[in-house]
Amino acid sequence: MSELGVGPATIRQAVSELVRLDKIETIPGSGTFIAPKSTQRVATPADTAWQTLALGSDVSERSVLDPLVGLVPVGVIDLASGYPDSTLQPTALIAASVREAARRPGTFGRSASEGLGPLREWFEEQIDPERRHRVLIMPGGQAALSLIFRALCLPGDVILMESPTYAGALVSARAAGLTPVPVAVDGEGIDMDQLEETIGQSGARVIYVQPRFQNPTGATLSVKRRQRLVELADKHHLIIIEDDWLADLAEPGWSAGLLSSIDPDGHVVHLRSLTKSIAPGIRVAAIGAVGAIANRLHQVRASEDFFVSPLLQETALGVVTSTRWPGHLRKLRSALLDRRRFLQAHVQKVPGLSLVQANEEATPSPLHLWIDVSGRDGRTTVSDQVVREAALRHGVSVVAGAAWYPGTSDSPRIRLSNAAVGHDALELGVERLAAALQELAIQ
Ligand SMILES: Cc1ncc(COP(=O)(O)O)c(C=O)c1O
Structure with missing residues (x-):
């Protein structure tokens, strides 16, 4: 922490990413070590060419759900996921409830x-x-x-x-x-x-x-x-x-x-x-x-x-059923609405991003902004998927809108979520998105 000048949360995140990549391993009670070469062993690849014939045409559409479910690479800001991050989860309440559940007969x-x-x-x-x-x-x-x-x-x-x-x-x-x-x-x-x-x-x-x-x-x-x-x-x-x-x-x-x-x-x-x-x-x-x-x-x-x-x-x-539940919901609601307002204010400063307001009077969705990226004259030929890819290259993950239409979409749209990151990352994420739009000449 002192060498890099970062906080414990960043170190924890880096360590869990390195564990995920099999680069290091943590042994409870002993410490954290560089993973032995054997766990990084490369197996002889199987010849699975036959499987493409056996499976027939691809119906999985997995890539549509990846931005919603998958974790973003280290360094990329997640404006795609709709799940509130750990700072907004009632972790102490969940932990107490797990302990209580584990003591109850029949739980397993x-x-x-x-x-x-x-x-x-x-x-x-x-x-x-x-x-x-x-x-x-x-x-x-x-x-x-x-x-x-x-x-x-x-x-x-x-x-x-x-x-x-x-x-x-x-x-x-x-x-x-x-x-x-x-x-x-x-x-x-x-x-x-x-x-x-x-x-x-x-x-x-x-x-x-x-x-x-x-x-x-x-x-x-x-x-x-x-x-x-x-x-x-x-x-x-x-x-x-x-x-x-x-x-x-x-x-x-x-x-x-x-x-x-x-x-x-x-x-x-x-x-x-x-x-x-x-x-x-x-x-x-x-x-x-x-x-x-x-x-x-x-x-x-x-x-x-x-x-x-x-x-x-x-x-x-x-x-x-905890007495702490209503308080948690109040806090979660207001934190998300606050993040949403903050995100909206920054989005409105970017020329290529135009908010699609569903209903000015209704309470806004606390999680998302739906945004048109067709440019000021509404005539860009750049697709939402190209915007997503450019944004990823600039270090921010957004959701491409076309896959959200049962038919065809008439205009390129993206969805930005304020659930997974706090104010600083929201601001930086919008800056990176603005740079991506500039590269695509969308304004
Ligand atoms: C409208 C809607 N329905 C259902 C779901 C499924 O959520 P989960 O499987 O996490 O309960 C989502 C997830 O974002 C959603 O947006």
């Missing part, structure tokens, strides 16, 4: 595939105060989406989606053999007239929507449109997948108009996750549904991975 045993009773009850209460929904505990929202698409749809089915929408939902829907069909989004959420027309034309039975903090536009579905969506679902026998992914970051009291709570006849399959409000490694999420849809989800769920580890479920339950 099995769980019913739908999840532990008390955790399911907590989610039931959150999803609908009247508790009409049967809850399934899932290992994160992404796994929940994947289960919902495969359990409720058939390969070849059409699924209606906001345009743009969460890329992970698109990847997962396509992997289930579904064909996403776009419906436009404006400041009040999904365009209802276009939706009604598209239902008629496509014969779709399922729609995927995010009712608040729509990722990536930040739009919030207005109360009027929420009501109309439920009515349309009733008229056309439509299943609504309501992904309330940032529920914990909304102001308390907001949930009065969730689709799940205004839907009398079980059209809504509700989804929420704790990975943003606790920590990405506490992979606990829940699906709530009613009637035969709930039965189908419960049947298919066990065939996937049996159940979520009771240690994780107990830990999550301990955290969300």
